[in-house]
Structure formats: structure tokens, C-alpha cells
Amino acid sequence: MLGNTLSVFENQLLDSIQEAEVVGLLQTLIQARSDFPPGDCQTAVTVIADKLKAADIPYHILANSTHQPNLVATLPGHAARPTLMYHAHIDTVAPGDPAAWQHPPFSGVVENGFIYGRGAGDDKSSVVAQIMSLVTLARAGVQLNGRFQVAVVADEESGAKQGTRWLRDNGHLQPDFLVVGEQTENQVAVAERVACGIDLTIFGKSTHGAMPWAGDNAIMKTARVLAWLEQKLWPQLAAKSHPYLPPATLNIGKISGGLQWNIVPASCKVEMDRRLLPGETRAAAMAEIERLLDEYNATVEPLQYELFSTGKVAPNINTSPEEPFVQCAQAALHSVTRQPQALTGYVQTSDGRWFAGDGLPIIIFGPSDPAVGHATDEHVSVTQLVEATKFLTVLALRWLSATPYTRKKGVSNGS
Template identity: 30%
Template sequence: MDELKNLKLQLIEEVENNKDELIDFCAKLIQIPSVNPPGDTTEITTFIEDYLNEVNIPYDKYESAEKMFNLVASIGNGKGKELVYCGHTDVVPVGDLSKWEFNPFSGEVKDGWMLGRGASDMKAGLAGIIFATKMLKKLNIELPGKLTLAIVPDEETGGEFGVPWLLERGYVSGDGCLIAEPSSPLNPTIGQKGSYWFELEVRGEPGHGSLSPLAGRNAIVDAIRAINEIRTLWDIEIDIPVDVQPLIEVSQKYMREVEKDRLKYQEVLEKITVNIGTIGGGTKSNVIPDYCKVHIDCRLPFGITQEKVTEILENKLDALHIDYTINRFGFKSVANYTTAEDPVCKSIVDNISFVTGKEAYGVMQWASSDARHFRQHDIPVLQYGPAYLPSIHGYNEKVLVEDIVRCAKVYITAAIDFLYQK
């Protein structure tokens, strides 16, 4: 054990001594626009290939859709367990440029912050797992088993051509996985809510606006009635399964004591959340609209299935006697988790404490990610990565440089613990 501890201390020192390379690598990833949509990862994939080639890390490259590239790279002797480190190269659009205080693709470091789109979600984490793997290779560390990088192009729009594409074809497997998605410094996410995204299409009868509401049937008005019913999904009391109640409780403790600005959000872990995301319909103000489309994002807690939500929705909307259709799209999953006692969770949590000297524990995520796909393929998984959480998907995205370095230290030491465990 002392031998492994000394090796980990040596690796922490190597990360510290080479942190300028890590930060420069992260900056260059941010400087390459890889916005999804459209999802063209050609340039950033080529850049990562060149970085892996510097130390001759072998990899396979798969184009899962036009200009969407997956990289699968591995090191180790292959004679033991396999640990997967996963990250996505795509980022969400930048939105209104006038609302940014800096160039979203600058990759600038200022006052201890790495700036730019993807800094927190998740090019800093991506840089960390690639850098840690490269350091292990460069230092000729004899790893039992295999450490695999799964670098995917398509997470921000649902991930169809990234993680699930690789898993379904058997290009990636493993005994445990770490996704370098954003998290808090001491609390990786070991569970997540389910996702239920859908489009509500309401149809009406057109007519002259001057005769409304006596003429025609207003699809927008019917859609408003439907929306009011859909929002009542929040009010449903759901029985949380006994086996996940400890995870819910520790996650609520985290929201009370760590991310205290999340205190008011504790209920979301046990409720169906409902976001009315977009709405559109009609042709002009003096025409009774004959259609309305609404996009809605619901997140599901443990204790309810996709099918049950569909049944509830249809019962509510049928009672309105409107002409409607529900079309599913985007994320589709039920709540899922990996036990805190699983070796991959223990390896990450123990090494967060080893690196920081502070107590760490896993919590639940109220959103969704690629983790669900690994669990569907019976691969235990958790998420841990550098982030300034309030900036994710927003303007002026950023992350602390010290957090990037800390996470890289955790990645490199956790790989040692996981792969050397019998």
C-alpha cells in the first residue's frame, strides 16, 4: 500500500510540475469551436489525435455521423480490469455575443479563471482526462489492466452519435467509468434523474380573428389549457424506492450545507419538474390559429417510469377534449444511479480526499447525462469534473484554473487505485 501511495504522490507532483501544459491544452480545446448543433468535431478531433500521437497512444477513430468523430484510446497491459474515462468534445451554442464580456472562444486565462464556451461543460474535464492518460504513458507507468479514453462528439443534443453509438457496437466496455462532466469540487454525481422531453402539438380550426371566440377553434388557447394541466405533474406525490432514499437524503444535505444556493431546490430530487421551453403557433394576429407546438422538458425522480408519465399525460389531456399529439424527442431515460460502494465510485471519492485532504461523498444530479447509457450497459459510472456551475450553458462561461489542476490529480491517482485493486 505504501508503494501505491508513493506512486500517487509522485503522480500528483508530476501533474503540478506540468500544469502549464494542461492549462495550455485546455485553452486550445476551447479555442476550437465545436458547437452542437451543427456538431462538426473534425478540427477538435484532429487536434486531440495530434496530442495523443506525441506519446504514441494508440487509438481508433469512428465517424458515427457526418463530421462527428469518436476517439477510443487505451493504455495499460490489458491483463486486468478496464477503467473508462469519458468526455465529450461538443459544446452548446454561445447565444447573443453582445452579452459576453469576452470572446467565447478565447481560451484566455484571467485572474485565475479559464474563460470560454465549454470551460466548465466540459473541455476542462476533457483536457484533464486526456492529460492524465498522456502523463501515465509518458512516465511509463506499468498499469495492470486497461485505461481507456472514450472521447465523444455528441452529448449536448442527446448523445445519439456518441456514447450509446460506441456502447451498442461494442467499441467501448469496461468495469467502471468516470465521465469528466462538471461537478462540485468534493461531490461527484453518482445518480441522476430521468428525462422525458416531448413536443405537444395542438390542432385547431382556422377562422377570422374578428369572430373569435365564436368562430373556429383556437389552437393556442387549447395549448394553454394543456400546459396548465401538464404543469400539474409537479404536484404528483411519488413513492421514492427505499434503496435510493439514502442517496436522496445525502444529496439534500449537500444542497443544504455545500451548495447552499441550492437549498430551495431540494424538492426537485423527489418531484417531476416541468419546463415549458418553447412555444409557437398561428400565422398572424387576425387569423384564428389552427396549430400550436410546445416543447417541454420534464425530469423524472426515482419511482416513476416513462410509460406511467405518458399515461398520466394522456389522461389529463384527453379530459380537455382537445385535438393533440405528443411526440417524444431528445433525452429519454429513467432515474439511475451507481452505488457509493462500487469500486469506481470509491476510487474517485477516496482520491478526491487524498488530493484535497477534505471529506468527499457522492450525490445525485438533478439533470441528465451520458452516464445513463453506461448504466444501461451494466457499467458502473459517476461524474466528476472541474466547473463553475452557475456559468454552465450561460454567458461568460468559466472555470477556476486550480480546479482544472485538482481534477487532473484526482483522475491520475484514481486510475492507479482502480486498476491495482484485485
């Protein structure tokens, strides 16, 4: 059933989802620290494994690093394909100063309808909603026309080398349809921007700090260059648009230069975060900056610089809103919330990017506001958490009950 109303059986399924159980699992998971550094996820993964054991759901622990295990749980269906995979990361960032928190960061306190703690939003609420949707279907004895998997991964916050990238590269994750759990406030996101790190080093001339006129202060020159880029580049980026995403951006994240206070600095390094929209490339973003730097050199003052970018830049998630999987998700969300929901985009960057070049339909969905992730007093609404669990239950039931496996790779997603 792909309509906007719930069937009798769907209502029965959703009635079986108990708020206390869902909230309790998230509280326990928050209390199982998995913050990076060091990113040790063993205790947190054990919490999920225990829940799956109790529901008699098969799972595998897969690890390239002992302290960063991943878990993949499977609800087998009548057929091996298609595979619908839900995916969320169980590691978190560090809490910062615990004294700055309203509640201890690993307490999982519930207050005024919100659950507080590191990972409450990013990303343990998505882990819980996905796992509880799997548990709900397993308890009901549902037999699906395909394989339903939930991947609980480590190492998202530090590059995914021990998590999603390792799992995918070694054939452990092979979805045909993918839901990535991240904070979208329970809206279906069909696109995201990807991060591209760019480093700019500007060179000057060193001399004694008492004689600045005899040198060329690289830090001062960098300040002038950045002001130039703000004037010239920022409007160009703001003009780049996407129907579901904010414009392209460039963030000046870190500046370092000089040797000590009484030496005119000979160099200054700027580390920048360029967020690419679907259709943009690293090469084009670099060329855009380089043209402006060359213009500065030709029209403002002599400029010697180096511009480079390292690290892997994955393709963007950019799933068509006409994709049947997206439409099924929208209908399921409408059924659960009892009102139509607009599509959106994910402002940040998710582990879904490692699958974006595979040609499969990908959506991003999860409870909580992305602005509270990584923040002091991180929290998630109990209402959103339970609603997400219900939506994910209905989506899996509908998609793997009503849709034959006819999707052709390479036609639904890309940048």
C-alpha cells in the same frame, strides 16, 4: 491503496502534474472550435492526438462521419480486463452573440484564476483532465492491472448518433467501469435524471379573427390547460424524490400555434421537457399527464388533445453508493482534496445514459459549475481543473492496481 491519504508514489505522481501544461492544453482546445452546428471536431481531436503522440500513447480515431471523429486512447495493462474508461465529449454548443461575452468565446483567456471560453466547462475541461491523467501515468511508466482508456467523443450536444451511441453500438466502447466527464464541481455523482420529450397538441375551432366567439381559440385554451397543469402536476412532481437529485420536473420549452393574426387558431402545440428520476418511465410520465388532461376535460371544459413522445429515452444512471468503485472514488477524492466529500447527483443528462442499462458502475465527475455550461462567459476554475486531473490520476492508479476483476454485470447500476 484505497485509504484517505496519498502514498509517497502518489505524491510524486501528483507533483509531476504541471498547472501550466494542463491550462495550456485547455486553452488550445478552446481555441480549436467544435461548436454545433456544425459540430466539426476534427481540429479539436487533432489537438488531443498531438498530446498523445508526444507521450507515446496509442490511440485510434473512429468516425462514422468525417467531420465528427472520436478518439479512444489506451494505456495497456498487465491484463486486458477490467477496462476502466474515462469518457468526455469534445463538441460544444454555439457561443451565441460573441459581443455579449466578456472575452472572445474561443480565446481561452485566463483571468483571476478562471479560464474563459466556449467549452471551458462543458466539456473540454473534463477532456483535458482525463487526457492529462492518462499522460501522467504513461510518463511515469505505470503498469496497471487492467486497461485504462479515455474516450473523447463528438456529437454529444446533438444526440450522440455519431459519437457515443455509434461507438457503443459498434463495439468500440466496452467499459467495465466508467467515469463520465461532466460538470459536477469536482464531486462524485452517482445518479442523474434523464430527459423525456413530450409533445401536447390542443385543438380548437378556427374562424375569422373578427368573430372569436364563433370559434374556439386553441392558444387561449392551451394557456388555461397549462395553468391547470401547473396547479395540479407541479406539486406531484415536487414530491418525487431521490437522495442525490432534485425532484422530477416538467419544463414548458416551446409553444407554437395559429396561422396568422386575424384567424382564430385551430391548434396549439406545446413541447415539454420531462426529467425522469431513477425508477420513473416514459409511459408512467405520459399517463400522469393524460390523467390530468382527462380530469380537465371532465370538470373544467371540453378538451380535445393529442399527447405523444418520440425519441429514445435511455435508462438512468443510478449507481449504488455501496459499490466498491464509488467508495474507491470517494477515498481518492478525499486524499487529493484532504477533506471528505459528499456524493451528489448530476442535474442534467450525460452520455453515460447510453451505458446505464449495461449493469456497470458509472460515476459522473468533472470540474466547473453545470450552470455555466452553454452560458455566456462560460468558465472553469484553474484550481478545479488541476484538482480534477489529480483525482482522476489517483483513481485510475488505485482502481487498476488494487482491485481484481471480479465484478459481475447487472448488479451495480440501474433504475
